[in-house]
Amino acid sequence: xxxxxxxxxxxxxxxxxxxxxxxxxxxxxxxxxxxxxxxxxxxxxxxxxxxxxxxxxxxxxxxxxxxxxxxxxxxxxxxxxxxxxxxxxxxxxxxxxxxxxxxxxxxxxxxxxxxxxxxxxxxxxxxxxxxxxxxxxxxxxxxxxxxxxxxxxxxxxxxxxxxxxxxxxxxxxxxxxxxxxxxxxxxxxxxxxxxxxxxxxxxxxxxxxxxxxxxxxxxxxxxxxxxxxxxxxxxxxxxxxxxxxxxxxxxxxxxxxxxxxxxxxxxxxxxxxxxxxxxxxxxxxxxxxxxxxxxxxxxxxxxxxxxxxxxxxxxxxxxxxxxxxxxxxxxxxxxxxxxxxxxxxxxxxxxxxxxxxxxxxxxxxxxxxxxxxxx
Amino acid sequence: xxxxxxxxxxxxxxxxxxxxxxxxxxxxxxxxxxxxxxxxxxxxxxxxxxxxxxxxxxxxxxxxxxxxxxxxxxxxxxxxxxxxxxxxxxxxxxxxxxxxxxxxxxxxxxxxxxxxxxxxxxxxxxxxxxxxxxxxxxxxxxxxxxxxxxxxxxxxxxxxxxxxxxxxxxxxxxxxxxxxxxxxxxxxxxxxxxxxxxxxxxxxxxxxxxxxxxxxxxxxxxxxxxxxxxxxxxxxxxxxxxxxxxxxxxxxxxxxxxxxxxxxxxxxxxxxxxxxxxxxxxxxxxxxxxx
Numbered sequence: 162x163x164x165x166x167x168x169x170x171x172x173x174x175x176x177x178x179x180x181x182x183x184x185x186x187x188x189x190x191x192x193x194x195x196x197x198x199x200x201x202x203x204x205x206x207x208x209x210x211x212x213x214x215x216x217x218x219x220x221x222x223x224x225x226x227x228x229x230x231x232x233x234x235x236x237x238x239x240x241x242x243x244x245x246x247x248x249x250x251x252x253x254x255x256x257x258x259x260x261x262x263x264x265x266x267x268x269x270x271x272x273x274x275x276x277x278x279x280x281x282x283x284x285x286x287x288x289x290x291x292x293x294x295x296x297x298x299x300x301x302x303x304x305x306x307x308x309x310x311x312x313x314x315x316x317x318x319x320x321x322x323x324x325x326x327x328x329x330x331x332x333x334x335x336x337x338x339x340x341x342x343x344x345x346x347x348x349x350x351x352x353x354x355x356x357x358x359x360x361x362x363x364x365x366x367x368x369x370x371x372x373x374x375x376x377x378x379x380x381x382x383x384x385x386x387x388x389x390x391x392x393x394x395x396x397x398x399x400x401x402x403x404x405x406x407x408x409x410x411x412x413x414x415x416x417x418x419x420x421x422x423x424x425x426x427x428x429x430x431x432x433x434x435x436x437x438x439x440x441x442x443x444x445x446x447x448x449x450x451x452x453x454x455x456x457x458x459x460x461x462x463x464x465x466x467x468x469x470x471x472x473x474x475x476x477x478x479x480x481x482x483x484x485x486x487x488x489x490x491x492x493x494x495x496x497x498x499x500x501x502x503x504x505x506x507x508x509x510x511x512x513x514x515x516x517x518x519x520x521x522x523x524x525x526x527x528x529x530x531x532x533x534x535x536x
Numbered sequence: 537x538x539x540x541x542x543x544x545x546x547x548x549x550x551x552x553x554x555x556x557x558x559x560x561x562x563x564x565x566x567x568x569x570x571x572x573x574x575x576x577x578x579x580x581x582x583x584x585x586x587x588x589x590x591x592x593x594x595x596x597x598x599x600x601x602x603x604x605x606x607x608x609x610x611x612x613x614x615x616x617x618x619x620x621x622x623x624x625x626x627x628x629x630x631x632x633x634x635x636x637x638x639x640x641x642x643x644x645x646x647x648x649x650x651x652x653x654x655x656x657x658x659x660x661x662x663x664x665x666x667x668x669x670x671x672x673x674x675x676x677x678x679x680x681x682x683x684x685x686x687x688x689x690x691x692x693x694x695x696x697x698x699x700x701x702x703x704x705x706x707x708x709x710x711x712x713x714x715x716x717x718x719x720x721x722x723x724x725x726x727x728x729x730x731x732x733x734x735x736x737x738x739x740x741x742x743x744x745x746x747x748x749x750x751x752x753x754x755x756x757x758x759x760x761x762x763x764x765x766x767x768x769x770x771x772x773x774x775x776x777x778x779x780x781x782x783x784x785x786x787x788x789x790x791x792x793x794x795x796x797x798x799x800x801x802x803x804x805x806x807x808x809x810x811x812x813x814x815x816x817x818x819x820x821x822x823x824x825x826x827x
Contacts (some may be wrong), residue, residue, distance in 0.1 A: 213726055233729040240730040245725035250745035260731035261740075304727075311731060 162225065164347050165210070165315055170219035172205050172371075179205045181371045182221070184311050187364075190345040192338070194358035197368035198394070202353045206368075207317050210349060211240050214432035223314050230277045235372045239308030243320040245300045247292035253279070253303050253389060254288035260311035278306040281340060298329040305337065309344065316341070316348045322357065334361055355395050367391045372533045384440075389517045389519045398486045399444075401476075402522040411513070413437060416477035416486050420454040424511040430521025441471060443491035446501075449510030455511070460503045461487055474509055541634075589800070594791045599790035606794045615795060619782035619802065624768075625693065625776065626762035629700040630755045633708040636701065641712040642743055646721055659709040662702055666766040670699055675771065690770045699768045700761070707757035715750025716743075756807050763803055 163186035170183035187193050195203035200436040205259075208214040210221055222230045228236050238261075247256050257278055257463040258271040266274075279285050292300055303319055303472035307315060317475035318337070320331040338361050341348050351359050358365050359379040367374045367382060367390070375387045386392035393400075403413040403420070408429060415437070422437070429435045448455060461473040469491045476486040490509060492498070501507050599605040609615045627743075644655050648818045674695050676684035685691035721743065728738040744751075769776035777799060 211730060213729075234734055237729075237732075238730060242723050242725070242727060244720055244723050246720065246727035247721070248724065248727070248742050248746075249672045250742070259728070259733075263732040264735065307727075334791065375665065424759070 163222075163280050164191075164224055166219050166220075166222040167206070168212070168222070169284070170206065170221070170329060171217045172209060172214060173217045173520065178371050180209070180216075183373060185376065187347055187368060187374075188222075189347055191343055192348045192361060192363045194350040194352055194362040194365045195368060196352060196355060196358040196365050196395075197325075197374075198327055198353060200370075201368040202371040203353075207242070207349060207351045209318055211238055211317055212236050219252070222400075224275070229250050236441070237311065237313050238315045238317060239313030240299070240317045241304045241308050241312060241321045243323055245292070245297075245304045245324075247300055247304055248306070249292055250501050251291075252288060252373075252441055253284070253290050253292070253295070256292065256303055257288075257307045259307065264311070272515070274310055278310055281309075281343075282306045282336070296329075297325050301325065301333060302336070303332070305340070309340070309346070314347070318344050318348065318350045319483070320351055320353070323352075323354070328359075337361070355519065359395070367394065369394070383519070386438075392517075392519055396403055397441055399439045399441060400519065401437045401439070401486060401488060402434055404451065405433050405435060413518075415456065419458065420516070421513045422516050424517070426518050428520045432504060432522065434522035436519045436522050437516055438519045439488065439511055441489045441491040443515030444469055444488065444509050444511045446490065446492065446507060447508060448508055450512065453510040453512050454516070455508055457506065457508055458487075458488075460501050460505050460507055463500060463505060465494060468494055470498065472500065482517065545728065567635060589763060592797055596790050596793035596797060599794075605788075605790040606798070608791050609795050610789070611797065612791075614775075614780055615798075618775055619763075619775040622763045622776050622777035623759075623806065625697055625774075626699065626759045628697050629698060629762055630758050632701050633704045633754070633758060634698060634751055636714075637705075637708045637712050638744060638747065638751075639739060641709060642721065645682050645713070653808065659705040662705055664776070667699070667703065667765070668771075670702060671768040671771045674699055674768075686772070692774060696772050696774050696776075698767060699772075700758070700765065703761055703765065703768075704754070704758040707761070708754040711750045711754030711757070712747060715747040718750075719746055752810060755781055755810055759806060759810070760803065763799070 164186075165187040167183055167185045171178070171179055172180040172187070176418060183202075183206055185193070195206060197203050204216060209216050209258055212228070212231060212235075214230060219229070220227055223236070223238070227236075240514055248259065251259065254272075257275045261271045261274060261284045275288060276285075282305060284302060284306075285298060287299070292303065295303065301324075304321070305318075321337070325333065334357055337350075350358070350361060359382070361380055364376060365375050365379055365382045369390045375382060375391045377387075382391060384442055387449055392398050401415055403415045405426050406412040406414050406419065408426040411425055413420050413422065413426070413435065420437070426435055456474075458474040458476040460463070461475045463473075464471045470493075471489050471491055473487050473489050476488060478485050488509070565827035596605045597603070599608075625718070640655065644652050668819055675686060677683070680686075685695050724742050724746075725738050728742050733741070764775070768784060770779045770782070771823055779797070780793060781795055784795060
């Protein structure tokens with residue numbers, strides 16, 4: 162039986178649906194992230210688990226107990242807020258010990274637990290400081306320790322790192338994951354940062370417009386997106402319109418050049434065309450392995466992005482007023498990397514498994530596009 | 537993470553470094569002119585404040601012998617009893633106002649933001665309804681059964697406190713509302729609740745302590761209003777300080793001036809005392825990050 166179960170959750174704000182038909186079963190000790198753009202309903206869902214919002218429909222069960230209508234202070238669910246929400250009138254120790262004080266635990270026990278947690282978050286000796294005397298990263302670690310002090314059944318984190326700078330974010334997310342593993346606490350993490358979600362989670366729930374788009378491991382989400390939204394939201398993606406030659410064997414044609422996908426094509430449009438998706442890192446310069454798809458084109462431009470180099474290849478100039486077909490590929494940046502000059506003819510290749518069909522072809526503007534966040 | 541405070545320090549130094557050239561590059565003449573203006577405004581303010589007090593003091597010294605106005609009032613038991621009464625009523629008014637206004641402003645801000653204009657309008661009513669109308673309303677409603685408040689001293693004093701609570705509405709509500717605006721009460725309340733605290737505990741241990749400065753300013757204003765209020769105390773026949781001062785004016789003008797000065801000083805001492813009570817609050821409510 163799942164430790165945290167959300168069944169048929171729906172939330173309406175007036176006529177506006179914030180969350181629709183949300184179903185999720187989480188095992189004990191699992192780290193699950195809700196990933197999606199602003200307004201997709203991820204924070205609303207988290208707030209329903211915490212008890213700050215009541216669902217319009219559906220049930221929330223924690224460890225076999227239906228908590229749907231319980232007030233937040235009766236759920237024993239810890240929460241870390243984006244704004245830290247530390248109590249400014251209390252010291253660090255006062256903040257961490259607050260939940261235990263509410264539970265009327267003996268002072269010696271509170272002191273011991275506060276000491277343990279300060280050690281866990283590497284802030285020993287800072288118990289008598291006030292929140293405003295600490296940096297943002299330290300404040301967020303105090304907020305984490307405060308939420309953990311009550312030994313919650315579930316830990317909720319609402320974009321806890323988004324107010325911090327990039328370097329501290331990376332350090333802190335490692336710490337959060339390490340502490341979560343150490344304590345084996347079931348955790349739900351809300352973020353709009355795909356890198357954060359993919360690097361932290363056992364499973365990722367990708368959401369859009371109040372609905373779940375896909376639930377899967379980070380690898381499944383990235384490598385096998387089940388919807389066009391997931392494919393475009395997570396990572397960078399080449400979308401190319403292709404004609405279907407043979408749907409059963411997955412043979413397609415991109416501006417007259419034949420390629421194959423590893424699966425049969427089942428969802429071509431009425432014009433017999435589909436959108437083919439390939440990740441930039443799935444494409445290589447050159448002929449590649451035997452059995453790879455090969456396409457001829459010319460060098461369009463080269464962008465150095467630090468550790469990787471993004472190369473854009475023009476496959477065709479576009480017919481009948483359509484935009485040219487251009488795909489991007491990524492290669493590691495090496496000191497002696499020799500690349501063809503812009504305009505030079507090149508061959509690119511990708512294995513059939515690296516490409517997947519995302520339904521019927523979109524309009525002309527999408528004849529070829531590079532979508533998604535920069536890696 | 538030990539580098540984080542260092543990062544903060546470097547940032548702070550950066551801000552100083554950015555500010556100092558601007559300060560140094562300010563041309564000398566405009567700066568000295570601005571300083572002159574500042575001194576002029578300051579002196580004008582001091583004169584405006586001190587001159588009436590000085591005039592009152594000079595007038596009080598005309599009594600013969602010179603300090604007799606002061607020795608007379610010090611010997612008058614009514615002076616101390618009326619002042620003590622007004623301060624007592626003032627303190628009770630402050631407590632009732634806080635008990636009424638903090639939960640109201642908190643709830644309006646947290647759960648009923650749409651009701652805010654209505655509550656603001658209600659709290660502004662004392663500016664529209666004069667105390668004379670208010671006190672006659674109170675007397676006509678509570679001077680006969682089933683609520684004969686005016687039959688007893690305690691009842692009349694309770695009516696006076698109720699009236700003063702209404703008079704303090706605009707000051708206390710605004711002070712509390714401003715204090716609440718300076719912190720993210722939703723996040724603080726939710727954090728408190730997620731840790732197991734109920735509404736009362738959240739209000740008492742999280743919200744109220746962080747409102748200390750705001751409550752002090754509301755308390756100052758309320759105390760000043762109560763000590764100087766005449767109409768309601770007079771019509772409810774309460775032995776308050778303002779009616780005592782009024783009665784004194786016809787019979788002993790020098791003593792009245794002395795009383796005004798002494799009460800002024802005592803009120804400032806009382807306010808200083810409240811301020812000392814409020815010290816030690818090292819609360820800096822800064823909640824960062826987008827919501």
